[in-house]
Amino acid sequence: MKKSFFSQLFSAFLLVIVTMSGITIFFSYRNFKTEHVNTLSNHLFQICKIVETVSKDYLFNSDYTNLDKFIKGLGYKIDERITIVDANGKVLADSDENPLLMENHGGRLEISTALKNGFGSSQRYSKTLNEEMLYIAIPIFDGDKTIGVVRSSIYSNSIESALKSFRRKIIITAIILISIFLIIASWFTINITNPLNQLTEAALKVSKGNFSQKIILKKSSVLKEFSDNFNSMTDQLSSSFRKITSQTDELNELVESMPQGIAVISSSGKVLRINKNIRTIFNIPDIFIHSDYWTLFKNNWINALIEKTLSTSLSQNSETEIDNATYLCSTSNVLNDRTILILLDVSEIKKTKLIKRDFSVNVSHELRTPLTAIKGFLETLEDGVKEEYSQYLDILKRHTERLINIVNDLLTLSELERDDSILCKENVKVETIVSNVTQIFQHRLKTKKIELFIQIEENLPPLFCDPFRMEQVLINLFDNALKYTEVGKITIQANRKNEEIVISIIDTGIGIADAHFDRIFERFYVVDKSRSRKHGGTGLGLSIVKHIVELHKGRIVIDSTVSKGTEVEVFIPLGSNSE
Numbered sequence: 001m002k003k004s005f006f007s008q009l010f011s012a013f014l015l016v017i018v019t020m021s022g023i024t025i026f027f028s029y030r031n032f033k034t035e036h037v038n039t040l041s042n043h044l045f046q047i048c049k050i051v052e053t054v055s056k057d058y059l060f061n062s063d064y065t066n067l068d069k070f071i072k073g074l075g076y077k078i079d080e081r082i083t084i085v086d087a088n089g090k091v092l093a094d095s096d097e098n099p100l101l102m103e104n105h106g107g108r109l110e111i112s113t114a115l116k117n118g119f120g121s122s123q124r125y126s127k128t129l130n131e132e133m134l135y136i137a138i139p140i141f142d143g144d145k146t147i148g149v150v151r152s153s154i155y156s157n158s159i160e161s162a163l164k165s166f167r168r169k170i171i172i173t174a175i176i177l178i179s180i181f182l183i184i185a186s187w188f189t190i191n192i193t194n195p196l197n198q199l200t201e202a203a204l205k206v207s208k209g210n211f212s213q214k215i216i217l218k219k220s221s222v223l224k225e226f227s228d229n230f231n232s233m234t235d236q237l238s239s240s241f242r243k244i245t246s247q248t249d250e251l252n253e254l255v256e257s258m259p260q261g262i263a264v265i266s267s268s269g270k271v272l273r274i275n276k277n278i279r280t281i282f283n284i285p286d287i288f289i290h291s292d293y294w295t296l297f298k299n300n301w302i303n304a305l306i307e308k309t310l311s312t313s314l315s316q317n318s319e320t321e322i323d324n325a326t327y328l329c330s331t332s333n334v335l336n337d338r339t340i341l342i343l344l345d346v347s348e349i350k351k352t353k354l355i356k357r358d359f360s361v362n363v364s365h366e367l368r369t370p371l372t373a374i375k376g377f378l379e380t381l382e383d384g385v386k387e388e389y390s391q392y393l394d395i396l397k398r399h400t401e402r403l404i405n406i407v408n409d410l411l412t413l414s415e416l417e418r419d420d421s422i423l424c425k426e427n428v429k430v431e432t433i434v435s436n437v438t439q440i441f442q443h444r445l446k447t448k449k450i451e452l453f454i455q456i457e458e459n460l461p462p463l464f465c466d467p468f469r470m471e472q473v474l475i476n477l478f479d480n481a482l483k484y485t486e487v488g489k490i491t492i493q494a495n496r497k498n499e500e501i502v503i504s505i506i507d508t509g510i511g512i513a514d515a516h517f518d519r520i521f522e523r524f525y526v527v528d529k530s531r532s533r534k535h536g537g538t539g540l541g542l543s544i545v546k547h548i549v550e551l552h553k554g555r556i557v558i559d560s561t562v563s564k565g566t567e568v569e570v571f572i573p574l575g576s577n578s579e
């Protein structure tokens, strides 16, 4: 079980207090001991000094008996042991023992050091007294000559008893101080841990989604500011949560009511969300458990699209049939590696498109026969009509021709738009196509005095295309170049660029303003109606071009500057050679 805040904090305080007290006691005791020994040594040194002065006379007179008496009397009065030895270490007087019975003291550490260095001290066991003693010794001089050593000493147990009393005092003081510190520490710990416990509990509840948590602390609490901030944070969280919930509800409703079928799939292939429409399309029960997408969407085509997006992260678009309805399916990768599937029912649009196309084909077919007949009769009439009416006949002929052109172009477009429209592809030399097309326009080029340049790259690979359709593309583009160029030249270029063959038709004509670029491929879209009509234009030429190029999996690019000219580039992929 986790330790509570209180026990953790209090243990820390306890550890610090006990450690600090221990260190303080240890050093105080050591200092006191050193100080005490120093003071005693000093005291013994002073005694030695006095005794040295007084004992000199006895030594000069070799009056050792009286010296011993004097030392015994002094030792008794000051309650300390005093010993006097001669320069050889022979004991001459001693306050506690009979000097005659005492062994030679020349080997005692304090005495030998005093004889050598002028001062000796040691704390050791006394063989004479069988006690631990502190000794201080200094030499007694007669001029330069050392005639003896005076030594004073004190029982170590007197030092010990002083230290013992100090130890007792310091331990009592320490216990009192530690107790006071511990009381303060526990008060302080309680003051901190209570609010902390409250905060922990509240934070735990917030983490479980309960944002209504509030912490009320006393003004004096050290965590008051923190708790106020916590309260305002939970307020903000609660309002953000409400906002997010309402936005999520809105989003859910929106997704649910969308006319498209929508599904969100995780990177592991689990279906995370589906809307009502997709449930209806695939007959999925209202409550569905997060299942693998292939078990819910029983359509191999759609599952293949999802699989592709999941593995490549690329968007996919395709049409498929489900229960006699046509759906436009698109899959794309969204945030967090999720794949979104959208199904749009395009059955009605397809049906309308089909009706439109059939209508256009039918009308065109119905019109073509009478129009051809009218054109034939107009040509027959040409010879017999009076001079003054011939201009009306010309107008009639021009309009009829335009109508025939429109009908033909509409039929071509309808044919190209058919799903099953087939291209008869073969390898064709670009030179052949270009030469076939330019021949048609030789007469018009001459009449308009427009120069023609053909620049075809050497060793250009053959174009794998439907030659009839590709000629149609170049005829329409060349026809436009010639229609909208009054002076200058037309250049046809053919080059290889990477994996594509590019055929460009460049003129020095009136050009097209940028604003029309987007719409130029729309049916019946013309920049200048009267000019187009004057030249017999139908507004369908570029639509046909675009359809044919796209059927060849190519693309078309227009670049033009008003009054300078137009360049149309047709890109056909080389890859189609291998089809």
Ligand code: ADP
Pocket: 476, 480, 481, 484, 507, 509, 510, 511, 512, 520, 525, 526, 527, 528, 532, 536, 537, 538, 539, 540, 541, 542, 543, 566
């Ligand atoms: P149209 O039969 O009227 O030429 P298109 O679909 O071929 O119809 O062309 C659409 C319009 O684009 C034309 O009406 C014309 O205004 C413009 N256009 C096409 N090619 C050129 C060109 N080479 N120079 C200038 N304008 C052009």
